[in-house]
Amino acid sequence: MKPTVLHLIDCLFIGGGEMQMADLLRRIDREKFRPLVGCLRKQGQLVPVLEEAGIVVEEFPVRGKLFYPRSIREILRLARFMRRERVRIVHTQDLYSHLVGIPAALIARVPVVITNRLDLGHTMKRWHRLALKLLSFAITRVMANSEGVRTMLIEEEKIDPGKIELIYNGVNLDQFQIPSKEKGPVPLVRDLRLEPGDRPIVVVANLWPVKGHEILFEAAVRVTAYYPTAKFVLVGTGAARRAILEARARELAIDKQVLFLGPRQDVPQILPQMEISVLPSLAEGFSNAILESMAAGLPMVATDVGGNREAIVEGETGFLVPPRDPETLADRILRLLGDRERGQRMGKAGRERIETTFSLQRMVTETERFYERLLEERGAGARGRGPEGQKIEADLSRVKVSP
Template sequence: MTRKIKIVFILGELRMGGTERQFLEFIRRLNRDQFTPYILAFHREGMLRTEIEKLQFPFTTLDFCETKGRFHPASYIKLYKTLRKMITYLQQEKPHIVQSYLPQANILATLTAKIAGVPIIITGRRATIDERYMIYPKFPDQWLQNRLNRWVSMIIANSSIVRQQCLQREKYMTEEKIQVVYNGVNINLYPKDIDQEHYKKTLQIPKHAAVVGIIANLHPRKGHQIFLNAAALVLQIYPGTRFLIIGRDDGMKASLEALTHTLHIEHAVRFTGERDDIPELLSVIDIQVSSSHIEGLSNALLEGMAAGKPIVATHVSGNPELIVDGHTGILVPPDNPERLAQAILRLLADQDLRSNMGKAGRQRAEQVFNIDQMVNTTERLYKNLVMTIS
């Protein structure tokens, strides 16, 4: 193949969530000798914008948001103008492929790419259907997506459970159309060699305290209340333990802080907010926890595995595809702070077990979830699709 494949990536958000971090790591490694990437984003601001601009790719933003409410006439006018801009942009650029990742972007990208005559449309499924409803409760994603699926060339799911749900519950879906490409992690970023004593001091954590951390934006689906109730039980046995909550506030911080006071554990809990130093934070964490009610394929857990941390996670959605129960971590039932606390206590009591699980997790991340493997697999899919239109 001598010509370069031109791809327009359509992003709904420039805030740095798990999907956005995956995209950034992917686009940094995309083979420039074979592919020419263009990026089109609905919004202008966010941490991802700075990182994309450093890469000096063609980058366009649309400033699309429903500032007056979804059903306000002004929102429909703005949506119409955005669709017109997207169609014009795609007609001018004439890409071989348009790819999107999340529900809103999937729908608008599919519609505009079809009208603009783009030959290959790729959309993504990054979460189970139930999780998508929790994240986008007001967006008619399922009804509309079902009707647009017939125009999509390929759907990339990030876990087998997500793929299985799509086949069972979405229309115009075939075994060949939906492919699994696991999320990838940059193994070389972990573990981070830092001055742990100094870093703990910046977090107001005592030098010798064991640290249990959760990396998840503050959203109901992530189960932070379960995490805090488990923390209260752990502190009864190991009162010197400290708990880190790392993630953007999606409207729950005040209620979670109130819960720490109700449980009388506010002295042992630290809220860090959104951070861009995850490798450093993982270096001071002894045990990583995911208390999610539902999950696609957790980037945060992948990062913890790469950092060599033992994992305690709920047995939901994609977590069993990541964590080998009893080998790289411990899986517990969701919505069960007692079982979550028992697993944390088991690891706190056994340093050898923590070390062995951490090493096994690191090895699994390197062998199964390596970022380079993810990039190579995706590039092969692009080439195979383009061959069908050549």
Template sequence: MRELRCDSEKTMRKEEELVTKRRSMRVLQVVHGMKRAGAEQLVFEMARANCGKMETAILCLDEEGELAERLREEGVKVYFTRRRAGLDWGQARKIAEVIREFGPEVIHCHQYTPFFYGAMGRWLAGQGRILFTEHGRHYPDVVGWKHRMFNWGWLGRQAEAITAVCEFSRGRLIEKEGMPAEKVEVVYNGVDVERFCRGEERGRIRAEMGVGEDAVVMVQVGTFRKVKDQATAIRAFVKVRERFSTARMVFVGDGPELGSCRKLAKELGVDGAINFLGQREDVEAILSGADLMVMTSLSEAHSVSLLEGMSARLAVVATSVGGVPETVEDGKTGVLVKGGDVESVAGGMMELIGDGGKRRRMGQRGYERVLEYFSREKMHGRYWEIYCKLAGWEVEGE
């Protein structure tokens, strides 16, 4: 009887351990930093998702940022390893210490440098399985043969799974980077559609910007960097104003090229019709006050800003680069134009400014497209399935 009782108690303990294990999977997100940008916002939201099933920690290599502080306030562990310039071999030891302390089943590395150091840290710690996600491509997209051989010979083998945010990026990972094709799948970015589709603050935000209801307002959201090419949008806007004198342009974001773009707008005489709003927490309110979204990037993977604009039922004028055609259906949800081409961008803007009915139809189709393919729930659900596969957990419903 005592043996039976002991066996029964052992079985109960094992079942309790299994329940505890299944209640909370540990995932370590390895990133450059947590300032407010597209990839970082996705990591921020993933850290807050599946909170009943998953315990997340963030490891920042280069900087922390405002999103890291917000996660700390919500009880999420945030580690900061202060990577030095150049090849910092000490990072491997620091990351290994974090892995041993936190004990993740999955180590999710975002972008190449976090992947390299995360793989080194995992190798030293001897635990956890790696998912590598590439969120975007460098511009110009040049990969040396040494880099490719290193990926093929060592780095690509360190990840148990690899994801790209669009088919364009998946192709580049395989063809240019030498990553193993059988490991790479596409998980499209997703956004909280409900947050952006309300449109309740249109009047307030237009009053704040000094814009009347008769004006067509174009908005562009993104960091001011050369690759985002806001300068082309400003030059195109000059041509738009020659035909549509009440048109307005709004830029949301900060960055190294903001000063030069302000200067350009003034030199071209359109600074009075452009609002540079800087970094904002209320992007959804600003989108509700706009009539049209613009994106003039020279290179782009799967733009979160575009998804947010489409969720707000805005038609889109966007450059046909990278993964943008996978997001925007030309002639259905927006107009695709040539990157760096002022005439092409201006033509797309004027086509939609001059036809309110077309704008509204495209905006509605874009909203429906995001709901079907690019919702936050779809993205989180697929990543959870990948985490479960890597950790050896069963996925509910399978």
């Protein structure tokens, strides 16, 4: 019997980590693994995507504080689900799925427990770190998506380096077209509101403070002084922050040069219409927006934070700039606007780097091998439930889990 892998996540709205998980599960070898998904909230655009791919998506609605009676019942129900489905690997994707999934896997005695760490922990509170520290004994491996994240885990959270596995994110290259003489121009995306002669600069990032849009706007003032036709195209969700950013753009008199597209599901079609991609983040783990922009053949200008320098080769596929430095950010954008041929060379080099280093298939293959290695180490391949497992199943069956 092939081993069952349960991926546990908060919800399935479109985001970097959610998309990476969905891409992995749709590509993973079903002859080797049986994938399942558990959500704390069964919501988001990726729910039907996974279900249409034949992947079961189950909800375990842990609400409010984790130690409320209802939350405890849901954790016990999750543990029973793990035993019933004979889960061999639990792979938690984000903070609350860690805090719920690790105790459930411990109760169910799942042999392999993996936690994803995809950022620098800039949103984590002190009690979050303490809770993960207390649960660390039950974690088989921590999976990081960049050396930047790996370094943070070792230096700040004191995690044993031998317990960390580094697997870079991957991009589905089939989704990204590059204009060429042979293929002709990529069809225009409707409602971009660009005019002939515009110099479009895209920022693919949700409208969160950590993404640094305010710094970008300060840089945009300098850029538009030299290139009035420069347009900054913002793609990402965040209705509350959007009003604040729109007001800031008006204050700086660049509101005509800033286009808010909101959340989009056609980013692969938007990117080829752009000239430059910018990411002014104050913190990053490993940015999917950078990988996607490079896959679309765009030169990058991004802050030198987290794993960004692991994706971008300085001066070859783009430029790295210090965070919170609008002057340098503007300078690098202006260099590319003033030298289109250089930007095209960087974009071509970026696409080649994605093909050789950051393909989706490479990520899937490395993850499959990682799973196989851990199952072999734990002696837990495709085995069924022995006497010990049957006893746990019987114990769990007596726990009352009704609402």
